[in-house]
Amino acid sequence: MSDVFDRIEWKAREILGGGPVCVHVGDVKECDIKRHPTYSKFRDEAISAGVRSAASSRLWESMIAIGRLSDLDGDDTWRLVILDCIVPCFRSLSTKISRDFQVEREEIRSAMAVTALEVWKDTAQGVPPRHVRDRMVKASFEVAFRYGNATFGQYPMDDVELLIQSEIPAQDSVLKASSIIDVNSIRDADVAEQLRGERIGALFQRLGHFDAVRGFHDDLRAGRRSGSVRQVMTTSRLLRSRISGPNLYYYASDLYPPYIGLREAASVMGIAESAAHRLIRAGQFPFPAARAGRSYKISVKALMYFKEIPDVIVHVDDVENGALHASGGR
Incomplete structure (x- = not known):
């Protein structure tokens, strides 16, 4: 057809x-x-x-x-x-x-x-x-x-850790039960939304990067940065938007740099950097690679899609609660 x-x-x-x-x-x-x-x-x-x-x-x-x-x-x-x-x-x-x-x-x-x-x-x-x-x-x-x-809620986010070099086994997560729950199987949308955010927060806390996340949240709350979700989602799909406003929701990809180097991207893809270069030269790399002088920059969002990592929407409160749990309440 x-x-x-x-x-x-x-x-x-x-x-x-x-x-x-x-x-x-x-x-x-x-x-x-x-x-x-x-x-x-x-x-x-x-x-x-x-x-x-x-x-x-x-x-x-x-x-x-x-x-x-x-x-x-x-x-x-x-x-x-x-x-x-x-x-x-x-x-x-x-x-x-x-x-x-x-x-x-x-x-x-x-x-x-x-x-x-x-x-x-x-x-x-x-x-x-x-x-x-x-x-x-x-x-x-x-x-x-x-x-x-637009259909993020239908898919789990268990593979989001692939974008960060350290790997956290589910049984070692401080969140314990929530870390092994299949979010996709939860019927209560509010609970599923909360667990997504908590997992993100726990992940960044465990890796020692939560200070950067906290600064990002401070900018959102102070109005120095707008939540990216409002551009593509209606507030009716964001459970707490009527209370806190959609500005406190954002995509998980907002926490990552827009681009990373080819070496890091190749590592996430599970191939050698030399193999990635060969694919680019042959025109067979699975998504566009931006030329930066003699090197290449890879879009994190494109890489997430290639690895089938859903770019989930999270709320600042859930992310911070997850980090708090992961730190043992400190």
Whole structure:
């Protein structure tokens, strides 16, 4: 059954046909370079170059530039081509979110395509061409992740510890009973919500990082930082929002840095750093890796999704209670 991604590809192939494609000036007849690939070959090369590193790809820089020029002429052909060369990297993620969170795949894919086009429009001025493709991909991934986050309550959070190097066996947790309870099996939503927060708090206390968490909470309570949950959740789903306000809820991922190094990410993934480098060079790394000089930065949220770690929503009181229990009441 066809979906929006298939229709984008079919439309691009219909417009460009089987003849040569020129990304330099947009017209094969006007180009000084006489050898041009067919659209099929051009598309394969663009997809591969985008996965490797669009920011350093001359091909993608030329594509973005010719796309902008086409927009000025009122021709959306190259905008369609750019979208067609981006959406293949959305397929596996959208399929996984659809399967794991019981969300319509077509709905996710449509939202990703629309978001990519919105970013294309928003980056028309002030953004270098080499950065446009990555921004389109990043925004589309974030939209897809939000579809999964919207159903956070249906999934356990037992694997959240994978993002921290130390491992805490359940039987050694100070929370004892709550640490081995499957949150997903609890019918009382209030109790399940409380246990999620307590586990997070106990984990950070045990690892000696709770001072940073406490500072984060102080900022939330003082209004120096806004709770991230309000943007995507209605207050009716947050049990204590009517009492304390939704600002005291946040995603567990807010406690982690936005990006970590490739070595740390590879450790969480269970592979060697050298293997991670090979996957990136081959265009087979499971999610985008941001280039930072000679090294790479990995999105923690993308890594959480890859490891199937739900980005659960917690309340500051529950997190602090969990830390208090883990410290023995000190």
